[in-house]
Amino acid sequence: MNKIIFLLSMLLYTQSNYSQKKETLNEVDKSLLVSNIGQLLIQNYIFEELAFKMKESIDKQYKSNVYSKIVDPIKFADIINKSLNEIYFDKHLYVQYNPMLATELIESEKEEQEEEDSISTYREINYGFSNVEILYGNIGYLNLTSFVSDDEEGLKTIESALTFLQYTNALIIDLRTNTGGSPDAVAAISSFFFANTVHLNDSFDRSLNRLTEYWTMPEKANVILTIPIYILVSDKTFSAAEEFAYNLQKLSRATIVGERTAGGAHNTFVKPISADFVIYIPYGRAINPITKTNWEKVGVQPDIEVASESALEIATTKIVENLLLNTTDEAEIFNLNWQLDLLKAKHSILNLDxxxxxxxxxxxxxxxxxxxxxxxxxxxxxxxxxxxxxxxxxxxxxxxxxxxxxxxxxxxxxxxxxxxxxxxxxxxxxxxxxxx
Missing domain, CATH: 2.40.128.50 (Lipocalin)
Structure with a gap:
């Protein structure tokens, strides 16, 4: 189900392109929407007490005619979101006017077809692996734009990328534009960085009252990378991408470089409210086995805090500096100093008169x-x-x-x-x- 939900969110529906756009809302429409939103929150939202408060808030505003003059569906979604955010600002929770997606969710019964569609979409984005290369100084670089799947083809993509980078001096994983995805994919990729089975994270599902544990699976990894890892983050890094950075940071397996991340630690699914509206509801929350908490609202705090546009420069320089500290071989010292001078020159543009x-x-x-x-x-x-x-x-x-x-x-x-x-x-x- 998580894979299907992620696929649907990746399709990037825009409000200007909806083929079944409802031009105006009447009082019956709004009454039904307010009622359905409240029930869906109570049934599913991760914080039950807050769900009741959110329902009470929108019910009260509806009865007080706060929404009475709003007939535009997009503006209605906006004011509902504002009402929900006044109770608790959850970056994963929002109502959206989206007839195409709402219809798709209502009519979707053929799980097999959905799975085929999701695989096709994953292939189009190369399972999130947008760039894999070796930088000067034998530094591995992986630009990962999303965490989408741990299926057979997804694992092959992960294996190919990390096998190519296994002999580098260190690995940089760029998550500066990564806005999340599947916790299963987080676990799958993490499995290539630990020789033993490691407890990464837990997720509590409030609607099912169930705790799901996420562990590394070294038996599924064809290669284990023991080299230093640096993860680049920005204030746009979100959700599953934050989990990946947070997990490896707390396990002392990676150094985080960049800006404090966006702060979204809740598992989310999307449900139809009506034939025209959907709601993204956080139904679960992350619980780190080490900290017993997560990064919700506070984000992941980098070990080296710099502007995100400078993160790659700082990480590559730090890698070479650390290699210098750990070698006594004169030839290697000369080579590393050579690399360091070139890196500093590359990132510090100098103009002479x-x-x-x-x-x-x-x-x-x-x-x-x-x-x-x-x-x-x-x-x-x-x-x-x-x-x-x-x-x-x-x-x-x-x-x-x-x-x-x-x-x-x-x-x-x-x-x-x-x-x-x-x-x-x-x-x-x-x-x-x-x-x-």
């Missing part, structure tokens, strides 16, 4: 550096020419080439005397400046 660039131009033994249309170029005689970009005020590197970098060495009057070309294989060459 024309006077400085002109001072750098000249002939250096068998190397020539020229200033052309405001850009600096490097060329060894008889070899290809490279455009240079600044790393620091006195360091440049060839654009698109990470194999060497150039230091410009000046005298006390700031006149360039020579350059030193450093190579990734630990060689270096000094060349004296011959002319300007």
């Amino acid at each position: 024309l006077e400085t660039l002109n001072n750098y131009a000249g002939m250096y033994d068998d190397k020539i550096i020229t200033l052309e249309k405001g850009k600096l170029f490097y060329q060894r005689i008889g070899k290809p020419k490279f455009e240079l970009e600044p790393m620091k005020s006195n360091f440049m590197k060839p654009k698109g080439n990470n194999y060497f970098k150039i230091e410009f060495v000046a005298d006390s009057n700031k006149n360039i005397q020579h350059i030193i070309v450093y190579y990734k294989d630990n060689r270096k060459e000094k060349s004296i400046k011959k002319s300007i």
Whole structure:
């Protein structure tokens, strides 16, 4: 059922495209809607006491004619949501005018067809795996936009992505645009990060008075990644994505980088209120086995709190810095420092003035550096020419080439005397400046 509900929410129905739009509401419509919303809340909403208060609130406002002049169905949904939020602001709870979805839910009896439709939709979004790559410095990067399924094809997708990344130095999982999905998918992906069976989370279903436990399943993982994990989050990260970050943080398995997340810890399904309206109702709440609470309203607090747009830069830099702290091999230290300098240069764009660039131009033994249309170029005689970009005020590197970098060495009057070309294989060459 969770898979079907998630599919329906992923279809992105827009209010301007409803084919069966009801233009106006009459008093009978509104009375029925208010009554049905109240009953659905009492039967299902995770906090029973609040459900009664919400029902009492909308009943009272209806009887007081607060809704009497509202005939537009979209505005009616808006004012009902406002009434519910005044009792308790739950980001998962809302009423929506959506005839297409309401009809689909009412008429949907063929579970087999729904399952086929959901699989088709999962394939279209590649089971949430929008980007898998290896960043400079052998850092794995996974952009996960949703947690959709732990079915056979979903597991194959997870396996393929994580098998590709298993030999990286660390893994970055980007959840900055991930707004949630299935807790089963959260458990499935988490299973690739623990060698033993681990208790991740519990979910209490109020309507059924039932507690569901979620554990890792290492027997289903074809590879276990033991490398450090960094999870990128933003204030848009929501629901199941928050669970994933929260679980791994509390298990000391991941470092969270970015902004405090949105704060939605309730399991939700969607039900029809009428032929034109639906309601998204949180019916369950997460209970972490370690903290005995969850991230509802408070969000997940990052270990490293930075603006979300800087999270990738900070995470990659922190990974290399931590690798440096844990090695004594001189060759590896040189290589990591090389990577760190390049990372810092990549994320700290430096613009040098024309006077400085002109001072750098000249002939250096068998190397020539020229200033052309405001850009600096490097060329060894008889070899290809490279455009240079600044790393620091006195360091440049060839654009698109990470194999060497150039230091410009000046005298006390700031006149360039020579350059030193450093190579990734630990060689270096000094060349004296011959002319300007």
